Amino acid sequence: MSNVRQRAGLLTPAMAVIGVLLVLPLGLMAFVSTLERGRDGGVIWSRHTLDAYVQFLFERDLMDNLVLNTDYLQIFARSIGLATTTAVLTLVIAFPIALWMAFQPPQRRTFLLFVVTVPFWTNLLVRNYAWILLLRNGGVFDRLAQSTGLTHEPLNVLYSPLATGIGLVYSFLPFMILPIYVSLEKLDRRLIEAAFDLGANRWHALTRIILPLSMPGIVGGFILVFVPCLGAFVTPALLGGGKSLMIGSLIQQQFGQSRNWPFGAALAFVLLALIVFALVLHGLRYRRLAGRLT
Amino acid sequence: MERLTKPILLCACFALLSVGASPAHAQSKELLLFNWSNYMPPDLLKRFEAETGIKVTLDTYDSNETMLAKLQAGGAGYDVVVPTGPTVQVMVRDGLLMKIDASTMSNFKNVRAPFDKPTFDPERAYTVPYMWGSTGLAYDTAKVPGVKLDESWKELFEPRQPFVGQIGMLKDQNEVLGAAAFYLGYDYCFEKPEEGQKILELLEKQKPAVKVYNSEGTVDRVGGGDVAMELMWNGSFHRAHKKLATVAYIYPREGLALWGDNLAIPKGAKNIENAKLFLNWMMEPKNAAEATNFLGYNNAIKGSEQFLDASLRDDPAVNTPEEDAARFRPMRDCPKASVDLKDKIWTRLLR
Numbered sequence: 001m002s003n004v005r006q007r008a009g010l011l012t013p014a015m016a017v018i019g020v021l022l023v024l025p026l027g028l029m030a031f032v033s034t035l036e037r038g039r040d041g042g043v044i045w046s047r048h049t050l051d052a053y054v055q056f057l058f059e060r061d062l063m064d065n066l067v068l069n070t071d072y073l074q075i076f077a078r079s080i081g082l083a084t085t086t087a088v089l090t091l092v093i094a095f096p097i098a099l100w101m102a103f104q105p106p107q108r109r110t111f112l113l114f115v116v117t118v119p120f121w122t123n124l125l126v127r128n129y130a131w132i133l134l135l136r137n138g139g140v141f142d143r144l145a146q147s148t149g150l151t152h153e154p155l156n157v158l159y160s161p162l163a164t165g166i167g168l169v170y171s172f173l174p175f176m177i178l179p180i181y182v183s184l185e186k187l188d189r190r191l192i193e194a195a196f197d198l199g200a201n202r203w204h205a206l207t208r209i210i211l212p213l214s215m216p217g218i219v220g221g222f223i224l225v226f227v228p229c230l231g232a233f234v235t236p237a238l239l240g241g242g243k244s245l246m247i248g249s250l251i252q253q254q255f256g257q258s259r260n261w262p263f264g265a266a267l268a269f270v271l272l273a274l275i276v277f278a279l280v281l282h283g284l285r286y287r288r289l290a291g292r293l294t
Numbered sequence: 295m296e297r298l299t300k301p302i303l304l305c306a307c308f309a310l311l312s313v314g315a316s317p318a319h320a321q322s323k324e325l326l327l328f329n330w331s332n333y334m335p336p337d338l339l340k341r342f343e344a345e346t347g348i349k350v351t352l353d354t355y356d357s358n359e360t361m362l363a364k365l366q367a368g369g370a371g372y373d374v375v376v377p378t379g380p381t382v383q384v385m386v387r388d389g390l391l392m393k394i395d396a397s398t399m400s401n402f403k404n405v406r407a408p409f410d411k412p413t414f415d416p417e418r419a420y421t422v423p424y425m426w427g428s429t430g431l432a433y434d435t436a437k438v439p440g441v442k443l444d445e446s447w448k449e450l451f452e453p454r455q456p457f458v459g460q461i462g463m464l465k466d467q468n469e470v471l472g473a474a475a476f477y478l479g480y481d482y483c484f485e486k487p488e489e490g491q492k493i494l495e496l497l498e499k500q501k502p503a504v505k506v507y508n509s510e511g512t513v514d515r516v517g518g519g520d521v522a523m524e525l526m527w528n529g530s531f532h533r534a535h536k537k538l539a540t541v542a543y544i545y546p547r548e549g550l551a552l553w554g555d556n557l558a559i560p561k562g563a564k565n566i567e568n569a570k571l572f573l574n575w576m577m578e579p580k581n582a583a584e585a586t587n588f589l590g591y592n593n594a595i596k597g598s599e600q601f602l603d604a605s606l607r608d609d610p611a612v613n614t615p616e617e618d619a620a621r622f623r624p625m626r627d628c629p630k631a632s633v634d635l636k637d638k639i640w641t642r643l644l645r
Contacts, residue, residue: 039630040384041359042366059638071645132511136520158520159506241506242465245644256359257467258637 026272033265041259052266072250072267076274079247082236083229086168087176087222093169094176094221099210101177102184113181116174124171128238131167132158135239159241167235172228176221183217184210219282227275247271325350325568328361328372330555333425335588342575348568365390365560372560373569379414379554380627382421391420392559394570401577409594412554413624421556422573423594425529425585428622429469429551430611431544432516432526432534433457447477447546450525451500458503462521465507467640468625469551470497473525476549476623483628490635497643507644516541528611529591535609543611545618552622554594586612 036047059069101112119127134140137154145151157163187210195205211218233248245253247267254264327334331354339350353372355361358381364370366388377385385391396402396418397410409423433443437456443449451474453461463470472482474493484490505521512530515521517537526534531543557576559569575581582593583601592612599607606612614622628636 040388041362071641074645075641136518138518237465237508238511242508243501243504243506243644245641250641253467253637253640255363256357257633258640259359259633260637 029265029268033262033269035262037260037262041255041261043261049262052260052262053270055263056266056270075245075250076247076270078244079230079232080274082164082168082246083226083232085165086172086229087226089165089169090172090176090225091218091222094173094180095218098177098180098184098217101181102187109185113178116177119174125234125238127171128167128235131163131170131239135163135166158239159243161240164236164240167239168229168232171232171235172225175224175228179220179224180214180217183214183220187213219286223279223282230271230275322565323348323568324373324565325572326353326371326373326563326565327351327572328353328355328364328370328375330354330376331356333376333555333589335584338581338584338588341581342572346568346571346575348565348571350572362390368562370560371562371564373563373565374572375558375560376424376555377421377558378625379412379556380625382414382556382558383627385558385560386415386420390560392561392563392566393419394559394573395419396422396573399570399574399577401574404577404579404582404595404597406594406596409554413626415556421558422577424555424557424576425589425591425593426552426554427528427591428545428614429464429473429525429527429553430531431523431546431550432531432541433523433544434516434519434538434540435542436540437522443542443544445544445547447473447548449544450523450546451477451496453500453503453523457523459505460522461500461504462512462515462524462526463504463507464509464512464525464527466509467636468628469525470507471636471639472551472625473546476546476551479548482551482623482625483632485629485631485635487635490639494639494642497639501643513537527591529589531611532590532606532609535611536605545614545621547621549621549623551625553625 032043033052034048034050035043035045036049036051038044054066056072057068058066061067101109101116104112132139135155135158136142137156137158139158141157142155145155157166191209191213192205195209200208231246231248233246233252236242236244236246237249242249251264251267251271254260254267325348327339327350329352333354334352339352342348343350355364358378361375361377362381362384365372365375365385382391399422402410402418402422405418405423409426410418412418412423415421431447431450433449437460438454443454449457450461471493474496475482475484475489478489478492478496480489480493484493506515508515512524512526513533516524516526516531516534519538526543528543531541535541535543557573559566559573563569576585577595579595579597580601582595583598586593586598586606587601587603590606590612592606592614610618
């Protein structure tokens with residue numbers, strides 16, 4: 001009994017932090033999304049309406065009828081597509097790097113880990129501005145390409161989807177490398193030796209042994225990249241030219257110039273619901289998979 | 295264990311409570327200034343501190359909405375804020391500003407017309423003018439040698455071949471939709487759906503020729519030649535012009551937005567007398583000129599011209615010629631119907 005009490009006591013601070021810093025603000029946001037908007041931003045606390053959620057899918061035409069409006073769905077689809085592409089690309093790049101790192105001597109491994117984390121020392125915004133200098137016409141890459149005779153035209157990379165891709169993959173790469181590295185480092189090397197002893201070639205050892213065993217790291221990395229990437233708007237705005245809205249900038253717009261806080265809150269909640277749904281789906285699949293293995 | 299956690303929790307609770315309840319201290323030699331980032335020369339503030347013995351603490355924001363949200367949330371405790379005209383209207387309506395009757399201040403006689411009676415605060419009951427500027431059209435004359443562009447928004451919205459794919463736009467729905475409305479002959483606060491539809495069609499047709507929508511970095515973009523045409527604030531233009539001498543600024547004849555930033559005292563300010571002193575001090579020609587020299591935006595103070603850098607006095611984008619000043623359309627706070635229509639158009643344009 002005292003054991004239970006002790007545990008409760010130890011848990012209280014953590015639960016209080018989660019309650020105050022997570023549940024309370026989220027609850028407040030959920031509440032705001034069901035309120036009527038104020039004249040100059042803000043909300044009218046006493047009046048409830050679900051207008052914000054209706055607005056996500058429908059608009060009123062000139063005859064005041066509700067008609068389907070796909071603007072917001074298109075923006076969501078773009079953000080999800082961008083996040084998926086980024087996650088897949090970072091995975092393709094990060095896996096070989098993590099594999100190579102995991103098979104280095106311990107001392108060099110520590111050093112390499114340190115190198116991977118170096119970008120975190122500088123603010124993301126500053127690093128994005130650095131990419132502007134690198135990618136712009138007359139910038140480092142442009143001059144390099146022209147002086148080596150690769151091209152005589154300006155590269156015109158900055159303010160294109162390619163620039164957004166480069167920026168996002170660069171920003172999120174460490175989040176993919178680190179979890180995969182951790183799962184590969186823990187991997188029992190004897191299993192690989194056993195595979196070779198039993199006649200597997202390198203390809204089979206990789207696909208049948210290493211890849212399945214590093215799955216937790218890959219999934220973890222995928223989530224760590226995909227979820228924050230969904231809300232990314234700094235990189236698309238700075239490097240991509242801001243010609244298309246992202247979920248993040250759409251939400252910011254609602255709390256800013258459009259003065260529609262309930263709709264901004266509702267958008268944030270739809271996004272949150274999508275992410276939670278995806279994670280739950282993944283959790284169920286993972287459990288079933290684990291169940292089949294044992 | 296429980297004996298230990300309970301007191302800790304209690305302490306934490308009290309700590310949280312006492313943060314909000316620090317006693318309001320009496321008038322001190324302090325001033326809490328809440329301003330746009332990089333919008334007042336640090337040397338000027340130092341001089342104010344030296345001359346008055348009042349210590350200035352600066353906090354910054356990046357948009358009117360950020361500042362407004364913070365004041366609406368209450369208890370920010372700032373003594374001076376710097377809202378743009380339309381935001382002044384909102385703040386007065388919501389009762390966020392203190393009535394100060396600026397026209398009775400000793401330096402108010404220095405304020406140049408029409409800034410002494412702006413539409414957003416006709417009596418100057420709540421605010422004094424700070425910087426003002428226009429949102430016009432900048433382009434690189436080197437792209438079209440021997441050709442002088444028409445003084446019209448047409449050049450931006452239906453660009454000539456050399457500018458296709460080379461256009462930068464502000465990422466600001468009021469600025470972009472406002473300019474388009476002027477071009478089509480509509481009001482800045484247009485509300486009719488048909489007019490909105492026409493504006494959307496115009497902007498969608500222009501979009502393929504646009505390289506970037508971003509309100510930041512316009513100086514480097516234009517000065518560095520990344521874009522050849524830009525919807526631009528005149529102070530930014532002045533700085534870009536220093537980097538690239540071939541850029542020119544157009545005041546479109548259909549009208550262009552005139553905006554003015556103001557110094558105001560929010561309700562709940564603790565150092566009201568110091569704040570009033572500061573507002574009056576900023577209407578001193580020499581002080582206003584120093585801000586202009588630093589920022590590249592013009593001020594509204596008579597007699598500040600003699601202290602201005604020559605490059606500013608000679609730049610028609612900053613020192614507006616008489617005949618161009620008639621094209622100014624003051625920005626104002628739009629009714630909800632217009633705000634909603636603009637949001638819809640903007641989202642559809644960038645969906």
